[in-house]
Structures are given as structure tokens and as C-alpha cells.
Amino acid sequence: MFNCVFKPRLRTKALIVSAILGCLVFVWVKNNYSDEEVLKWITVSDNKLKDPLLNRHQFSYSLNTDICQSRKADIVVIVHTAVHNSLRRMKSRDTWAGIVQIDQHSIVTIFMIGQTMDYSMQRLLVQESRYHNDIVQGNFLDSYRNLTYKHIMALGWVNTHCPDAKLIVKVDDDVLVNLFNLATYIYKYGFQNDFLYCLSYTFSFPKRIPGSKWYVGYNDYPFMMYPVFCSGAAYLISPNAAMKLFQASSDIRFFWIDDLYVTGFLVLKVGLRHKQMIPGHDFVNTSTLTKDSMFLDAQYxxxxxxxxxIKSVPFPYKAAYGVLDGTTQGTTHLQ
Known part of the structure; x- marks a missing residue:
């Protein structure tokens, strides 16, 4: 009897102590962090220290596309992909990226990629680009630590090459986009300016454990907490906001975590507000079939x-949508 009463009391006390310690740590971190100090630290004041690509935007393209010149693009989807991920690109083209119009809005999908030192791989990329006309290859080595270059290049490329765009959708190449949910969102809220719609992280802390994939030392980032930033797996942004972020990168030092750099540091500099994704829109990792999310990690x-x-499309409209037996057939128009 004594033990039955005593153990819950211990648990209650432990929870109270943990909560108090958590609050103290939170207050301490907040007192050792300020947006102003972060902005001061990340700003490159000496022109001699500016990065040719990140700050001076001296991007050039080994592979490029004129797809936005050949047809108007209301919605531009930029897909971050790796050189060797040709299978992922094909899976995207076979499914959601094969759709070029939905609810009277034209859609263009572009795969953003870096350089490879593998000659045979580059030759395959050239062939892929000629056939699909949807690849942009920048002048930096394609690697995980160079994703920030890819991110900035992509934002700048869209604003330069797709002047009619009303919305930019950024996704990784392992993300399946439910364009029906995207169309529903646009129908409800329309196209907006100064708009960044994402799964945002508040009170996120640097990983200080060596060996972690996202390890960041104090020399790389001296503060106890990151500014608010978005998950880079998928987000929506207005072209004017993307242009502001691109221009803001002209004097912001390189940081290898691209999600944090673009949607954290640059957003902080321009004063853009994050609009938090509602349930059903955010990125979902699932092996269960669902039609209730805009972005899905559905690799397997x-x-x-x-x-x-596709089968969730009302039956009377399947022919108009170019849908046969639940699959898209080539270039598809959804209207």
C-alpha cells in the first residue's frame, strides 16, 4: 500500500522538477539570444569576404531550360534533386510533375541540380535534360553541404526566367505533391504577396554533439538557439518574397543548413512572417495511403x-483530367 502511494508521488515531483528546470533553461536561452545579435553576426560587412555565388550571385548554368518562355507558368515547382537521383526524378514526372495545368493555372516543374565530376553521369544528365527540358544545373559541386547554393540559385532562377509566376513551390525530390490539395488551397486563399507558408520550427537549438548529421560547432554558430525557420522538405512562397530573400543573401554569410539560411536568416533580415501550415497541408511521412495531405514522403x-x-477525383471528371484506370497518362491537364 505504501509503495502504491509513494511511487506516483515521486513521479509527480519528478515531473514538477523537470518542468521547472525546463522553464529555467528556456528563460536562460532566451536571455542569451536575440534576433539583433544574430543579424549582426551573419552579416558580411567586408566586400572582400563576400562569396562569389552566395553573395554576388555569379551563377552560371551547364544545363538550362526555356520552359517558362515556351509557355506561361502560374505555379513553378522547384525540386531540389541530387545528380544520381534520376529514378526519383522519373517517378515525379510519371506522377504529379506530369501535370501541367490545374484549375486554369499552368504548372511548371524544374529540377535543380549541381555539378558532378563523373563524366558518364554528366552525359546521362545531358541526355535527360534534352529529353525532358526540365533541369537547371548550377556551377557548384552537387553535395549536401552545398544545398544553400542550390537554394539561392533556384530562387534567383525562377524570378529571372519565370516572370509570370504567381506562386513558387519548393520541394525535395523525395516529396510527392498532392496537387489537388494545393489547388484547393489556392482556390480558397488565392495568390498572395509577401507569403511564406511552411511547417515552421520555433525554439530550435543547434546540434552540438559531434558525429550528428546536423552538428554545428560554436565557431560556426555561437548562439544558443536558431531563429524561426521552415522545414525545407516543402513550402510555398510568393515570387516577390522569394526575390526579397534572394536579394537579402547579398551580404549574409554562408551557412550550410539551407533551410535555416533561406527561411531563417534571410527571412529574419527582410522581416517576412512565417505562415504556419495547417494540418493536412504539412509534410507527412507515411506508408499508409492518404489523400489528406499536400506533401507526402511516400518513397516506398x-x-x-x-x-x-488520383482515384479520389470524382468519376465524371476523370476523362477531362486525363485519368485512365487511376493513373495519369502523359502530360495531364486538371481543370
Whole structure:
């Protein structure tokens, strides 16, 4: 009897102590962090120290596309992809990226990529680019630590090459986009300016454990906390906001975590507000078939997931949507 009463009391006390310690740590971190100090630290004041690509925007393209010149693009989807991920690109083209119009809005999908030192791989990329006309290859080595270059290049490229764009959608190449949910969102809220819609992280802390994939030492970032930033797996941004972020990078020092750099540091500099994604829109990692999310990590159920989404289209409209037996057939118009 004594033990039955005593143990819950211990647990209650432990929870209270943990909560108090958590509050103290939070207050201490907040007192040792300020947006102003972060902005001061990340700003490159000496022109001699500016990065040719990140700050001076001296991007050039080994592979490029004129797709936005050949047809108007209301919605531009930029996909961060790696050189060797040709299978992921094909899976995207076979499914959601094969759609070029939805609810009277034209859609263009562009795959953003860096350089490779593998000659045979580059030759395959050239062939892929000629066939699909949807690859942009920048003048930096394609690597995980160079994603910030890719991110800035992509924002600048869209603003330069797709002047009619009303919305930019940024995704990684392992993300399946439910364009029906995207169309529903646009129908409800329309196209907006100064707009950044994402799954945002507040009170996020640097990983200080060596060996971690996201390890950041004190020399790389001296503060106890990061500014608010977005998950880079998928987000929506207005072209005017993307242009502001691109221009803001002209004097912001390089930081290898691209999500944090673009949607954290640059957003902080321009004073853009993050609009938090509502449930059903944010990035979902699932092996269960669903039509209730805008962005899905469905690598292992990719085609079955897409077929499940397509089958949710009302039957009378399947012919108009170019849908046969639950699958898209080539270039598809959804209207």
C-alpha cells in the first residue's frame, strides 16, 4: 500500500522538477539570444569576404531550360534533386510533375541540380535534360553541404526566367505533391504577396554533439538557439518574397543548413512572417495511403499513393483530367 502511494508521488515531483528546470533553461536561452545579435553576426560587412555565388550571385548554368518562355507558368515547382537521383526524378514526372495545368493555372516543374565530376553521369544528365527540358544545373559541386547554393540559385532562377509566376513551390525530390490539395488551397486563399507558408520550427537549438548529421560547432554558430525557420522538405512562397530573400543573401554569410539560411536568416533580415501550415497541408511521412495531405514522403509506396490520390477525383471528371484506370497518362491537364 505504501509503495502504491509513494511511487506516483515521486513521479509527480519528478515531473514538477523537470518542468521547472525546463522553464529555467528556456528563460536562460532566451536571455542569451536575440534576433539583433544574430543579424549582426551573419552579416558580411567586408566586400572582400563576400562569396562569389552566395553573395554576388555569379551563377552560371551547364544545363538550362526555356520552359517558362515556351509557355506561361502560374505555379513553378522547384525540386531540389541530387545528380544520381534520376529514378526519383522519373517517378515525379510519371506522377504529379506530369501535370501541367490545374484549375486554369499552368504548372511548371524544374529540377535543380549541381555539378558532378563523373563524366558518364554528366552525359546521362545531358541526355535527360534534352529529353525532358526540365533541369537547371548550377556551377557548384552537387553535395549536401552545398544545398544553400542550390537554394539561392533556384530562387534567383525562377524570378529571372519565370516572370509570370504567381506562386513558387519548393520541394525535395523525395516529396510527392498532392496537387489537388494545393489547388484547393489556392482556390480558397488565392495568390498572395509577401507569403511564406511552411511547417515552421520555433525554439530550435543547434546540434552540438559531434558525429550528428546536423552538428554545428560554436565557431560556426555561437548562439544558443536558431531563429524561426521552415522545414525545407516543402513550402510555398510568393515570387516577390522569394526575390526579397534572394536579394537579402547579398551580404549574409554562408551557412550550410539551407533551410535555416533561406527561411531563417534571410527571412529574419527582410522581416517576412512565417505562415504556419495547417494540418493536412504539412509534410507527412507515411506508408499508409492518404489523400489528406499536400506533401507526402511516400518513397516506398510512391505509385500506389499517387494512384490512390488520383482515384479520389470524382468519376465524371476523370476523362477531362486525363485519368485512365487511376493513373495519369502523359502530360495531364486538371481543370
Amino acid at each position: 509506396v510512391w505509385y500506389s499513393q499517387w494512384d490512390y490520390i
